[in-house]
Amino acid sequence: MTAVEPPILLDQLTLSYGPHRVLDALSLAVAAGSITALLGGNGAGKSTTLSVLLGFARGDAGRAAVCGIDPGTDPDGARRRIAYLPENVALYEHLTAVENADYLLALSGQRQPRGAITDALAAAGLQERAWHQRLDGFSKGMRQKVAIAVALLRAVPVLLLDEPTSGLDPRATADFNALVLQVRDRGTAVLMVTHDLLSAADVADRIAFLEAGRVRHEVLAEGPDRFDVRALHARFQAGEAQAAA
Numbered sequence: 603m604t605a606v607e608p609p610i611l612l613d614q615l616t617l618s619y620g621p622h623r624v625l626d627a628l629s630l631a632v633a634a635g636s637i638t639a640l641l642g643g644n645g646a647g648k649s650t651t652l653s654v655l656l657g658f659a660r661g662d663a664g665r666a667a668v669c670g671i672d673p674g675t676d677p678d679g680a681r682r683r684i685a686y687l688p689e690n691v692a693l694y695e696h697l698t699a700v701e702n703a704d705y706l707l708a709l710s711g712q713r714q715p716r717g718a719i720t721d722a723l724a725a726a727g728l729q730e731r732a733w734h735q736r737l738d739g740f741s742k743g744m745r746q747k748v749a750i751a752v753a754l755l756r757a758v759p760v761l762l763l764d765e766p767t768s769g770l771d772p773r774a775t776a777d778f779n780a781l782v783l784q785v786r787d788r789g790t791a792v793l794m795v796t797h798d799l800l801s802a803a804d805v806a807d808r809i810a811f812l813e814a815g816r817v818r819h820e821v822l823a824e825g826p827d828r829f830d831v832r833a834l835h836a837r838f839q840a841g842e843a844q845a846a847a
């Protein structure tokens with residue numbers, strides 16, 4: 603990786619499934635210690651973008667890089683640098699929260715002492731009485747906390763989130779967003795796919811609007827071009843209406 607290359611980089615990436623161009627010369631960069639939210643209507647290419655970064659899908663043209671590694675040619679190398687939270691976090695129901703974290707860390711070759719695991723679960727806001735409970739009774743918000751605790755312990759440079767707050771109540775959403783800010787403040791580059799504009803506006807440094815596989819608008823949280831959530835909401839709804847028409 604060159605000194606200036608951001609941990610998440612897509613440069614003119616094009617990907618088609620048969621005649622259907624899903625990503626169309628998509629360019630997107632997420633710097634270390636920053637959060638970009640990726641919004642867009644159904645089918646805009648958001649999940650495909652994450653699949654490319656994870657090395658599950660490969661572009662036909664252009665470049666993708668995770669910390670300078672091409673996930674198409676070295677998916678394992680790219681994934682070692684990524685913590686990924688899918689919409690429904692896959693954890694082991696018959697294991698406790700601590701056992702899940704221990705097992706997931708072992709799988710990624712980054713085992714940690716029990717004390718570090720319980721510290722991370724506490725930092726993620728999981729109540730102590732849940733640490734040694736099996737996951738079958740956990741809510742989505744509690745599962746997210748276990749998953750983000752693992753991400754905190756892995757201290758990876760890239761965090762990818764797919765619809766992390768869908769199905770969370772406002773309080774759990776606020777808790778989750780606070781955790782994402784913690785991860786960002788440790789220098790991680792965060793890319794968050796979401797339909798939740800308000801949540802995006804709460805945490806993101808930048809919001810990129812994807813339409814037909816390309817970033818059509820980008821807005822920033824700071825500076826003269828910083829976003830105004832109400833104006834953004836109106837614009838987003840208009841965009842959604844166009845996409846649905």
Ligand SMILES: Nc1ncnc2c1ncn2[C@@H]1O[C@H](COP(=O)(O)OP(=O)(O)OP(=O)(O)O)[C@@H](O)[C@H]1O
Binds near residue numbers: 624642643649
């Ligand atoms: N494996 C695949 N084979 C063929 N087409 C696919 C495949 N994966 C995705 N697509 C198509 O690519 C387009 C973009 O899909 P993608 O899942 O990236 O959209 P999205 O923005 O995440 O949408 P949503 O908000 O509905 O999750 C869609 O038209 C989808 O049908």
